[in-house]
Structure formats: C-alpha cells, structure tokens
Amino acid sequence: MNSAPNAPLAPENPALTGIDVASRLPSAVANAPLFKRNSFGFDVQAEWALSITSAAQLQATMDIILAAGWPWRVLGGGSNVILPSFLPGITLLMDIAGQAIQEESADGTLLSVGAGVNWHEFVTWTLDHDLPGLENLALIPGTVGAAPIQNIGAYGLEVGEYIQAVEAFDCATQSMVEMAASQCHFAYRDSIFKANPKRYIITRVDFVLPKAWSPRLHYADLAQAFSEVDQPSPEAIFVAVCRIRNRKLPDPKLIGNAGSFFQNPIVSHAQYEQLLKQFPNLVSYPEAGGQRKLAAGWMIDHCGFKGVRAGSVGVYENQALVLVHYGQGDAKAVLELAKTIQDEVHRTFGIDLLIEPIRY
Ligand SMILES: Cc1cc2nc3c(=O)[nH]c(=O)nc-3n(C[C@H](O)[C@H](O)[C@H](O)COP(=O)(O)OP(=O)(O)OC[C@H]3O[C@@H](n4cnc5c(N)ncnc54)[C@H](O)[C@@H]3O)c2cc1C
Numbered sequence: 001m002n003s004a005p006n007a008p009l010a011p012e013n014p015a016l017t018g019i020d021v022a023s024r025l026p027s028a029v030a031n032a033p034l035f036k037r038n039s040f041g042f043d044v045q046a047e048w049a050l051s052i053t054s055a056a057q058l059q060a061t062m063d064i065i066l067a068a069g070w071p072w073r074v075l076g077g078g079s080n081v082i083l084p085s086f087l088p089g090i091t092l093l094m095d096i097a098g099q100a101i102q103e104e105s106a107d108g109t110l111l112s113v114g115a116g117v118n119w120h121e122f123v124t125w126t127l128d129h130d131l132p133g134l135e136n137l138a139l140i141p142g143t144v145g146a147a148p149i150q151n152i153g154a155y156g157l158e159v160g161e162y163i164q165a166v167e168a169f170d171c172a173t174q175s176m177v178e179m180a181a182s183q184c185h186f187a188y189r190d191s192i193f194k195a196n197p198k199r200y201i202i203t204r205v206d207f208v209l210p211k212a213w214s215p216r217l218h219y220a221d222l223a224q225a226f227s228e229v230d231q232p233s234p235e236a237i238f239v240a241v242c243r244i245r246n247r248k249l250p251d252p253k254l255i256g257n258a259g260s261f262f263q264n265p266i267v268s269h270a271q272y273e274q275l276l277k278q279f280p281n282l283v284s285y286p287e288a289g290g291q292r293k294l295a296a297g298w299m300i301d302h303c304g305f306k307g308v309r310a311g312s313v314g315v316y317e318n319q320a321l322v323l324v325h326y327g328q329g330d331a332k333a334v335l336e337l338a339k340t341i342q343d344e345v346h347r348t349f350g351i352d353l354l355i356e357p358i359r360y
C-alpha cells in the first residue's frame with residue numbers, strides 16, 4: 001500500500017453548481033432517481049449520479065471531484081445503506097464489470113473481479129467453473145466491490161478468508177493502490193475500508209479459492225439440512241443456503257430491507273456467563289479468544305418486537321434482526337423504530353446494539 005494510514009481527506013464544499021458539473025462531468029445525470037439502487041426501496045433522488053465503468057474513469061472523475069470539493073459518495077447495489085430522500089453532490093454508481101481466472105496452481109485458483117459485478121452472480125459463476133469455497137455466501141445482495149467493506153459473512157464464513165488483494169482509488173493520495181488481505185484488517189463486519197469511510201473506492205477484488213475444499217456446516221441451519229449426508233457437494237450447499245435464506249429473509253424486490261439491521265454483539269465470556277444465568281435460552285456462538293457472539297435477533301424477539309409494525313416500517317415476522325419498509329416510508333421512520341428497539345434491548349440485557357447499514 002503506498003499511502004499513509006491517516007492522511008487527511010480533501011474537504012468538501014457543498015456549494016455545488018450544476019453548470020460546473022454538467023460541463024466537467026458530461027456523463028453525469030441530474031436529479032437521478034435511486035429507488036432501484038437502495039434495497040429499502042425509499043424514494044431517493046441524487047442531485048447528480050454518474051456510472052463508473054473503469055478504474056481509469058474513476059481516477060479522472062475523482063481528480064475533478066476532489067479538486068472542486070464537491071460532496072460525493074459511492075454506491076454499489078444499495079443493499080447496505082440507509083439513504084435520505086435527497087443526496088447532494090455526486091453519487092458514483094459502481095458499475096465496473098468483468099471476472100477472470102488469472103492463475104491456476106496445484107494449491108488454488110486466483111480470480112480477479114470488477115467491483116460492479118453482482119455478488120451472487122459471481123458466486124454462481126465460481127461454482128459453474130468448478131471453483132468451490134464461496135457457496136455459504138450465496139444470495140447475499142450487492143456488488144463484489146462492497147463485499148470487503150463490511151467483510152460480508154454468512155453461515156460461518158467471511159469473505160476476507162478468500163480475498164488475496166483489493167485494488168482501490170485512495171482519495172487521500174489520489175492514486176490507485178493495491179492492498180494485500182493482511183492490510184485490509186478484516187474482522188467481524190469490519191475492515192480498513194469501513195473504518196476509513198470515503199478514503200478508498202474499491203475497483204477490483206482478487207480472490208484465491210484453494211483446491212483443497214471441505215464443507216463448512218457448523219451453523220445450525222446448515223448442520224440440520226445435511227444431518228444425514230456424509231459429504232455434501234458445494235452445489236448442494238449452495239442450493240441449501242439459497243433455500244434457507246429465501247425462507248428466512250424477505251426479498252428486497254417484494255419488501256424493502258437491508259438484511260440484518262443490527263450487528264450481533266460480541267461480549268466477553270464473563271459477561272456471557274452472567275447473561276446466561278438470567279436468560280438460559282440466550283442464543284450465542286463461540287468466538288476467537290473465548291468471546292461470545294450473541295444473536296441480536298433472539299434478543300429483539302425476546303423483547304417482543306418480532307412482527308411489530310410501526311406505520312410504514314416494521315420488524316420482519318420471520319427474522320427479528322431484519323427491519324422492513326412497507327412503502328411510503330423513509331430513513332427517519334426506520335431509524336426511529338431502530339432507536340426504540342435499541343433502548344429496549346439495552347434496558348433488558350444491558351447490551352448496545354449497533355446498526356449495520358451505513359447511514360447517509
Ligand atoms: C436481504 C439482504 C440480506 C443480506 N444478507 C447479508 C449477509 O448475510 N451477510 C452480510 O454480510 N451482509 C448481508 N446483507 C448486506 C449487504 O448485502 C452487503 O453488505 C453487501 O456487501 C452490500 O453491497 P452493496 O453493493 O449493495 O453495497 P452498498 O449498499 O451500495 O454500499 C454499502 C457501503 O459500501 C460502500 N461501497 C459500496 N461499493 C463500494 C466500493 N466499490 N468502494 C468503496 N465503497 C463502496 C458504500 O459507500 C456504502 O458505504 C444483506 C442485505 C440484504 C438486503
């Protein structure tokens with residue numbers, strides 16, 4: 001990585017003039033609706049939106065944006081964001097395509113994938129090419145470029161395990177950088193990209209899928225699905241993950257949501273033991289270093305919120321960790337409901353729930 005860890009970012013100047021944008025970024029679209037680019041389905045409009053289809057275009061665009069001090073942000077599929085009804089300045093829509101096998105060795109296969117590629121289509125493509133490893137992460141909405149941001153994870157697997165390197169535009173040094181996985185600081189729903197918002201714009205992700213593969217089935221739903229199968233194939237796991245997710249999670253095309261709305265809190269073993277005395281049915285999973293990951297959905301359900309509706313928003317009836325939008329609502333409505341839930345969980349368990357999607 002050729003950048004200093006805490007280099008200052010260029011300040012933004014909200015005094016954006018339409019004439020400037022139109023003349024200097026002629027492909028930018030004014031007053032662009034983002035209804036289809038936020039899975040909550042809120043009625044959102046970008047003052048300007050610009051599709052980014054290559055790293056070179058991104059670099060040239062960012063040089064203009066940063067020099068002008070225009071407000072900006074980047075959006076992938078919009079499945080992990082809470083957007084206000086108006087986004088000032090420029091919204092960059094990450095559309096860099098392309099996926100290719102770069103290298104095959106006896107140990108593994110190196111893949112390079114454009115940041116705008118749809119994540120689930122990429123996982124399907126790997127299995128079509130006989131490259132198992134990512135099947136537990138099937139059906140997670142969004143783009144490949146956003147996957148490293150919160151180190152997406154599901155069913156006992158996190159994407160960081162398979163990432164070799166990330167290519168990004170570094171807004172602090174205004175240059176392209178390539179960061180090895182060890183420099184990305186991957187942790188539970190976290191990374192250097194999430195910790196430094198608006199510093200890095202990811203353009204490409206390189207994955208290594210090892211030749212040696214074994215099924216990852218320790219999460220309860222998967223263990224149950226394969227309780228009578230000795231060695232399920234990656235394809236069978238892919239199908240099972242899709243089936244379980246379709247049963248438990250609402251399809252954003254039918255009902256707005258951003259998946260898990262809260263992170264599962266991680267507590268010390270001592271705090272877990274204390275809670276278990278009071279709540280013997282508490283659901284949790286072991287973590288490294290003797291810590292414990294508590295099931296936030298169980299805690300929310302215990303507080304009586306599952307299926308509760310508050311006007312235009314509510315808590316999903318099949319999974320209390322998911323907040324849903326029924327239509328005609330906005331970010332304010334969902335954040336108000338979230339606050340009510342956070343307060344009650346804190347009152348009951350003494351635990352602070354953190355919101356997972358990024359707020360703008
Ligand atoms: C039904 C549903 C189920 C879900 N299940 C899971 C799950 O099981 N596990 C999980 O981890 N997540 C899950 N999510 C959350 C979401 O799918 C992931 O976080 C996904 O990676 C978001 O991708 P996106 O392209 O939609 O990102 P966006 O929502 O567009 O962006 C998210 C954040 O990343 C930034 N960003 C996006 N692209 C880039 C880029 N190229 N460079 C720099 N910054 C960027 C944005 O600025 C924003 O801050 C779920 C969401 C839904 C709706």
